[in-house]
Amino acid sequence: MDDPSEGFGLLVVLLAPLALLALLPALIASARGREFIAWWLYAIVLFPLAFLHAICLTPTRRSRDEAAAREGDERCPACREYVRASATLCRHCGSAIPPSEPPLFRSVRGA
Numbered sequence: 591m592d593d594p595s596e597g598f599g600l601l602v603v604l605l606a607p608l609a610l611l612a613l614l615p616a617l618i619a620s621a622r623g624r625e626f627i628a629w630w631l632y633a634i635v636l637f638p639l640a641f642l643h644a645i646c647l648t649p650t651r652r653s654r655d656e657a658a659a660r661e662g663d664e665r666c667p668a669c670r671e672y673v674r675a676s677a678t679l680c681r682h683c684g685s686a687i688p689p690s691e692p693p694l695f696r697s698v699r700g701a
């Protein structure tokens with residue numbers, strides 16, 4: 591162990607699997623709207639805690655809204671919550687939702 595590069599090599603061999611394993615809680619947290627890099631570092635330092643913590647996370651409001659928008663849901667004109675595009679009544683506030691325009695007209699208007 592006189593060669594300093596040997597110690598560095600040992601460190602890489604020990605940390606590389608942990609860095610890979612730490613991707614798991616980071617990906618879970620990222621899918622639920624949290625910062626990937628912060629959670630990856632957190633998991634490298636405290637893997638078991640970060641893993642359990644990531645599993646218990648609830649999605650942020652922003653990530654839920656993004657997922658709803660990706661699925662083609664639309665906002666209720668009354669309460670601004672996401673509802674299915676085919677919905678006629680809002681499941682959040684109960685107000686009537688006017689039928690949506692076909693996608694062609696929506697994209698032309700830029701809405």
Ligand SMILES: [Zn+2]
Binds near residue numbers: 666684
């Ligand atoms: Zn509503």
